[in-house]
Amino acid sequence: MSYAGPSTDACGVVDDLLRFSLHDGPGIRTTVFLKGCPLRCCWCHNPESQRHTAEVFYRSDICRRCGSCRRACGQPASPGASFDRETCRDIAAAATACPTGALQLVGREWTVAQVMHEVTKDADYYRSSGGGLTLSGGEPLMQVSFAAALFDAGRRAGIHTCLDTCGVVPWESFAAVLPLVDLFLFDYKETHPQRHRELAGQDNRLLLQNLDRLCEAGAAVRLRCPLVPGINDSPEHLAGIARLCEQHPTLQGVELMPFHRSGAPRYEHLGREDPLPGYPSASEEDIARWHAALTALPAMSRTPLEFGPERSKARGTSPRSSDSSRIEVSPLCTRSPGAAWRTNSSKTGGSGM
Numbered sequence: 001m002s003y004a005g006p007s008t009d010a011c012g013v014v015d016d017l018l019r020f021s022l023h024d025g026p027g028i029r030t031t032v033f034l035k036g037c038p039l040r041c042c043w044c045h046n047p048e049s050q051r052h053t054a055e056v057f058y059r060s061d062i063c064r065r066c067g068s069c070r071r072a073c074g075q076p077a078s079p080g081a082s083f084d085r086e087t088c089r090d091i092a093a094a095a096t097a098c099p100t101g102a103l104q105l106v107g108r109e110w111t112v113a114q115v116m117h118e119v120t121k122d123a124d125y126y127r128s129s130g131g132g133l134t135l136s137g138g139e140p141l142m143q144v145s146f147a148a149a150l151f152d153a154g155r156r157a158g159i160h161t162c163l164d165t166c167g168v169v170p171w172e173s174f175a176a177v178l179p180l181v182d183l184f185l186f187d188y189k190e191t192h193p194q195r196h197r198e199l200a201g202q203d204n205r206l207l208l209q210n211l212d213r214l215c216e217a218g219a220a221v222r223l224r225c226p227l228v229p230g231i232n233d234s235p236e237h238l239a240g241i242a243r244l245c246e247q248h249p250t251l252q253g254v255e256l257m258p259f260h261r262s263g264a265p266r267y268e269h270l271g272r273e274d275p276l277p278g279y280p281s282a283s284e285e286d287i288a289r290w291h292a293a294l295t296a297l298p299a300m301s302r303t304p305l306e307f308g309p310e311r312s313k314a315r316g317t318s319p320r321s322s323d324s325s326r327i328e329v330s331p332l333c334t335r336s337p338g339a340a341w342r343t344n345s346s347k348t349g350g351s352g353m
């Protein structure tokens with residue numbers, strides 16, 4: 001299967017590509033992570049996807065202090081010298097010169113044709129499982145032309161398309177991909193607008209407007225709700241989730257995404273401060289409590305929402321999935337940093353949120 005559409009030369013900055021992803025839409029999927037996000041959620045587990053430009057992971061634990069990275073970008077390298085993020089003039093050259101993998105470039109330009117070359121390798125699996133292509137990030141619609149070209153390529157190749165979005169982009173960006181997306185995984189992080197701003201950097205008004213318009217347009221939408229114990233799991237927010245389901249009876253489901261600490265080392269490797277240092281992962285008790293609280297809300301029991309058959313089949317082994325509640329609990333993404341093309345054997349998929 002190959003793509004021969006008109007947009008194969010379109011370029012975008014890709015952070016990662018995950019084959020055999022099971023948590024980013026129905027069936028077996030390839031998830032392409034695009035760099036750039038308008039939000040800065042304090043629980044973000046993919047901080048390397050926040051900035052649009054390329055960055056570098058530096059792992060001091062496997063650095064030999066050989067100085068090759070410094071020499072590669074024209075800096076003096078005295079014995080014992082190691083990577084210096086502040087003075088490095090060419091992170092790509094430095095990462096290429098590093099003999100140990102202590103430096104890894106995160107984010108580089110790909111054309112649509114290059115991405116689709118990888119994506120179409122698993123077309124048979126998509127067909128047999130009801131899977132397909134998912135764009136995640138970051139926020140894929142920060143690179144809307146590239147995202148639209150990828151979805152167009154997916155459609156032309158007969159591949160199911162899914163957008164994992166934070167929702168905080170102009171409506172025009174959604175309008176550009178609306179005819180090309182089979183399923184929207186739409187984040188809903190906090191109900192109170194000011195609290196949303198405190199936690200994520202922007203309030204939730206724009207995303208709620210976009211959700212309204214997507215549902216009015218008849219789009220297939222599933223809510224994704226990251227939940228962090230003691231931070232955004234208040235009864236008011238859980239009630240807000242139920243209210244949205246009541247307002248939008250066409251929503252295809254609610255996916256709860258419990259916080260875990262898998263993203264913590266990434267902050268260190270990027271040389272950034274972890275916004276939630278030492279904060280514990282959600283416990284089984286937290287998850288059970290959220291599940292019970294949501295399923296007890298009348299709005300959730302009344303709303304005619306269900307997982308689609310493909311989704312139910314693909315997620316049938318989830319210990320938290322429930323046909324009666326229509327609520328599914330899945331892990332947050334546990335992508336390990338660095339390697340550009342990996343399979344699901346080393347990590348589970350998910351949203352950059």
Ligand code: SF4
Pocket residue numbers: 062063064065066067068069070081082083097098099100101102103
């Ligand atoms: S090239 Fe790699 S191993 Fe050598 S000093 Fe730089 S980061 Fe460390």
